[in-house]
Amino acid sequence: MERPFNFSAGPAALPEAVLQQAAAEMLDWQGKGISVMEMSHRSRDFDSIIMQAEKDLRDLLAVPDTYRILFTQASATALNAVIPMNLAGKGPTPPIIDFVHTGVWSGKSLVEAQKYARVNVAASSELSHFNTIPPQASWQLTDRAAYVHICSNETINGTEYFFTPDTGPVPLVADMSSHILSRPVDIEKYGLIFAGAQKNMGMAGVSVVIVKEDLISHALPVCPSVYDFSSLSLHHSIFNTPPVYAIYICGLVLKWLKEQGGVPAMEAAAVRKSALLYDCIDASSLYANSVDRSCRSRMNVPFFLQDASLEDAFLAGAEKNGLLQLRGHRSTGGMRASLYNAMPVAGVEKLVAYMREFERTH
């Protein structure tokens, strides 16, 4: 049976090959007679799983040796607190953090950071309904910030950075949750990159932090030990019981990504898939996407039906055609198609064909 195409923004579709392997190994991982779920985190077997996952991620993103890769049970939302707790202690007191506010996720991050630091909103696209990314020339950065925070792909608003900001000596921190591994990244331009796994890297329950070595060891006293990057780094992400199964699934996805040709192949596919969908929207008089073309996300494509009364019919028909989870975020309404790495081109082709047919008949 052909599986339906799942456009969920997260937890999102996983490669079928990954699910097949996970199912096959559920009761017996590689002849050891037990599931990864049942494996001591101090065992050699689990050590081999996490080390391989770290190595594959390092290879895929060409992470330099001067950066640590940490797996943490803190979700991306938890990291909104954990990152200031780790990084705000480095600069002058009281700490100040520059934020570029481009949508729901950078907004959540900046509100949370206010628990631990003063926040300077260096730029905001709120007045343009978050349909743009403010060009760097317009940013009002402070000169003594602990770091500059951006969300390089806004999952809900559907915007993506297509430039890498230059923040000079001030570390750049990027929430890449919803587009990590979909395009090459010049890691050395960043102080810290973080991403929850459940969009482009695995299942909900683990996040990845890629952090420059000189940014660890500055945690505020209120930072829980388990989230102190220096403890995590010292213990190679096994400070306490880590989410072993989520790390295993992440490892399977990373292995699959390598087999597919790595990040360049994913970028080529993302360009193709997003162009298919945006072209369909732009050519239509029923569908609309309001994001500025210079920063339309390749991963998350929100769109609206000019006649909102057709939404339920659109969604019901989509589901009948095996096109799932297309309803937009509750804060925006409308539709949203997420085109992460695990979404095949065929899924987008089928969606576009359905959209054209729906427009023709409604």
Add this chain to the structure above:
Amino acid sequence: MERPFNFSAGPAALPEAVLQQAAAEMLDWQGKGISVMEMSHRSRDFDSIIMQAEKDLRDLLAVPDTYRILFTQASATALNAVIPMNLAGKGPTPPIIDFVHTGVWSGKSLVEAQKYARVNVAASSELSHFNTIPPQASWQLTDRAAYVHICSNETINGTEYFFTPDTGPVPLVADMSSHILSRPVDIEKYGLIFAGAQKNMGMAGVSVVIVKEDLISHALPVCPSVYDFSSLSLHHSIFNTPPVYAIYICGLVLKWLKEQGGVPAMEAAAVRKSALLYDCIDASSLYANSVDRSCRSRMNVPFFLQDASLEDAFLAGAEKNGLLQLRGHRSTGGMRASLYNAMPVAGVEKLVAYMREFERTH
């Protein structure tokens, strides 16, 4: 093929029926065509999963309506920080917390709590090498503590409380990670009970917090929003993306527990399994367990070989016989057999037979 018996202290063995169902549903949960891993946490399907898990846990432990059940991605180690951040703000300032120090886990908890409050060690069994539980008559409680913290089963030291402390109007907080659901609990004697799932309830990646309603809404300003019990409670554990798959597995385990006869059946099995093993140890001149008989854990049985040079042979022979993960914690050495709910009586019978045979031939 018969699966081996897995005595890991955690992540620990899961019921085979649970793993079978998880494997069967990996690519297609209940005819929906997608894995639970791929399911939006805002979907009706996931809502039915988490609601059923909560209901089953409430039924199994007879949790009164005046208590909230929260699922959180914070591990039990993270909760060592999160609980004081939530509860220390309730009492007088500066906050003070009473701890009963009975081993490694209560020790970790009290060290972490010092980030957020003053800590009073009301009693400690350190001088007796954590082989006892101090009787309540000896506890030096303060009269203005925010709460009293105990670890009701010490996974590493192998002790278990067989009495419920009476702390009067001061809330009692219990870390039940390694024996939850192995015996009935009078919930109303506690202000808060917490447990990581990966020992007796599921896979690593989710914890359960059972908390009296009047203890929420007192979080310190430094508490990350995602761990504020009032936010979690208000959003029925879906404040942000929860660990959907870990909650699903927890739900499968809870359903399995109900089918087995619930907590009373688990307690009867725990009594039988632990008696089999302790009797074998006590009758032997090779094996020894040094915990006072009044507080020997039914879940975690550490034991030593009088001739430590035989340890490697013991472990190799055990593994050959399908008896896995018996090596003791790295801090104590020796052996440890964890006899959680998912361990069948047959597993303990096989272990005991192996131990007798090993003693006879060595």
